[in-house]
Amino acid sequence: MTNSAAWADRQRRIGWALAATGGVACAAGLTLQAVSAALPFDPRVATGFGILLLGLAVAALMRGGVGVRDSDATRRLGVEELDERNVTIRRLAGSRAFRVSAALTYGLLMWVSISANGQLPALSPDGLWYALAAALVLPMLVYVVSVVQAQRSM
């Protein structure tokens, strides 16, 4: 089995596992919604999580070539995924994004710790939400920009 065929095979296995887990989560959510009224949480959370998993399953199965007649396209996708230059670019971008993520999280942690002593203004729940959202989105942005930049220069 070639590397790209093994990659497609792995995508299919991941896809089916995600589909099964998503199906169970959806079924559990819907059953709890119908049967139980007094739960400490909204069972639609489980249903939503199941739908998310089913979406990821469809993506993985499509990458693995299920339902796609053109096996050449699947093979090319596998080659692109395992291509050493692409892997190098992704690692470089991931490393930069991680550094930004670590710096933001460290800064936020320091702010919350110091503000607890009253030496900095305390973050409001809204402020904390925005800071956490920035700590999530900025590293993603750095990752995407780094990938585009490296694709051009490398």
Added chain:
Amino acid sequence: MRNRLAELRSTEGWTQQQLADRVGVSRQTVISLERGRYNPSIILAFRLARTFEIDIEKLFLYEEDDDDQ
């Protein structure tokens, strides 16, 4: 690091995509290699040399200046 990839590929009459398919990389990687913008791993370098049936030293030309990169 300089290489003779473009020269040898055109001697064989292969397209960049055909060479990429033979060594199992993307066409973009072949383009980057030919332009000297990307230095391959030792495994890919050997695979390319075997594809052209030449020694690796005859395909990739190492120069002292490469240490600075």
